[in-house]
Amino acid sequence: MKKMTNKQKILIAIIALIIIVGTIITITVGLNFDFRLQETKKVQLYIGKDFEIKDIKDITKEVFGNEPVMIQKVEVYEDSVSIITKEITEEQKQNLLNKVNEKYGLEISADTTEIVSIPNMRGRDMIKPYILPFTIATVIILIYMVVRYRKLGIIKTILKVVIISIVSQATLLAVIAIIRIPIGRLTIPMVITVYLLTCIGLTTNFEKQLERKKEEQ
């Protein structure tokens, strides 16, 4: 068995540390979910004319401060706006209405404007549709690698592919947990990046080993 270099040992130690810290943070503090996936509050206002998202954004900034806000146009005529944020108090609603009424010359009353609660989306529901495709792809890739690199040892190849794939994704999740990257719409592209890089890394490594073995023979 080939001996590990000091560089490799340090790298493994760092990865192990990242995974351990990430796991502890995930268990104790939890992951930082994007506010769109959390429980939020929504108000919907009928503007009745063309409006710019930017103008609504300016108003919401004055009302909600630095709280993240999601602003969306509603229906095909795009004359209504949906404003979603973590929490909307009655006072904030009134303030928002005053500013919107003033800006667009409207008379939207607080009585007719309801604060609607939007439940959170569970992380597992977000991930669920991706589990099957990635599992199928990984199994087929594993079969391909076992066939192509059988000369390097079938068990060794399987173990290497499985362990490195798991470790790479675990490291990504740990990094996400440690530096508090919000789990949201960019999480899956990040997972795909690491997945593809792992595939390329493994193939490059196996190709080199195969070449070396051929040269030795």
Add this chain to the structure above:
Amino acid sequence: MKKVKILTIILAIVLVTMIAFWGIYVPVQNRMENSIKGYSYTMELNGARTIRLKVDDTNKTIIKDAEGKEVTDAENLTDEELAEKGYTKEEVANNSQESLTEENYKASKKIIEERLKKLNVDNYSVRLDTQAGDIIIEIPENDVTDSIITNIGTTGKFEIVDSETKEVLMDNKDIKLVNVMYGSDSSTGTTAGTTVYLNIEFTKEGTKKLEEISNKYVPQENTESTENTENTTDTENAENKESTEEQTEKTITMNIDDEEIMTTSFDEPIRTGTLQLSIGSSSKDTETLNDYINQANSMAVVLDTGKMPVQYTVDENQYILSEITNTELKIASYIIIAVAIISLIVLVVRYKTNGLIGAFSYVGLASIFLLLIRYANVLLSLEGIFGIVIILILNYLFINKLLSKIKKEKEINKEIISNKAKETYKEFFIKIIPICIAVITFCFISWAPISSFGMVMFWGILLIFVYNFIITNQLLKIKASK
């Protein structure tokens, strides 16, 4: 000649680039319109239909007779008439207090997700308010959205009841699976058309029940009528027979969500444990048949996924645009273009003329790729956009590898270019075989964000293979030729 060839190819690349980035404008009704197809986006970029299903808190009125049996045909009677007949009115909640539990809300959510899957909705999100039980669904906006919404919130209560006594003979628990079948009618030798059937397969227990019912609920032969009509005329005989048969024939009624679907009796006992109900009449018209198929499919999905433990009403149903606006998408594309330009400048600095050829070739591939995505009807999701970026990176790596191999050679000729191209192809594509496997797998997945990524990558990798073989290779060969 060499310069003409290179210039021709480069001009063609410039033309394609202009078409891909600016389009072809043609006059349409006194205005200029881009005739190049636009991108198709998935729900997260295009907006979604948002439906809020609220737990039904209304009551229904039930009329009961003196014996406490439910009466269905007394809805139009006045209070006085009801009192005269000894009927009583009762207000009953559509959802009993016992049914409003977190477990039932979760079960309802699961059923809704199952229905969305079976209705082939390729992208959706379902959120549940575990306290109030409200469910918020987001689905893509398209031609079938309204039809999906009408089915998604229905309870899916299935019952076969005695038409007369209203005794429930079979219900959802007896159903094993429901699907849609087709059959062609050829009663007179020539094919009359296709009939769509709703095929209900029952469980073991259900099969037994169905057999019993089909034995019991048969058109009755009336012996009494013959005795009565010994001394009467034929016409009277027929009338008598009809009236007595009406009184004695036992029929069943099939209800879905308390709505009567059909009333029938059985000609012969059913032992197979399946019921096939024809939807509409036999037809040859494709549009009519499609309507029947959609109707039957919706019914099949609702029944097959089981009865929802909680009854819901559609409280909110609106199309909400994506929060990612076109301006934001444009900003993202400008960033990608800026990074690509810087990378291409690096390529030109490193490999001089060959670098310039490589840069032109790269721009050509990017342009054709963007056109291909549009005309191949690839739905773009965030993952798909990410796929475009990966393809641009992969193509850059390919060209860079090829040029670096050529640079190492002291003397460059056509043969060397061919050899270096072969080497680059081998090294590059061997490394990305696992990616190709993953990409092809993703293409077959029905979840839009992942299939979008798969399709974008598939066309991109195919283009890198074909385009560089035809264009990049050719340009470098022409340049190397004496």
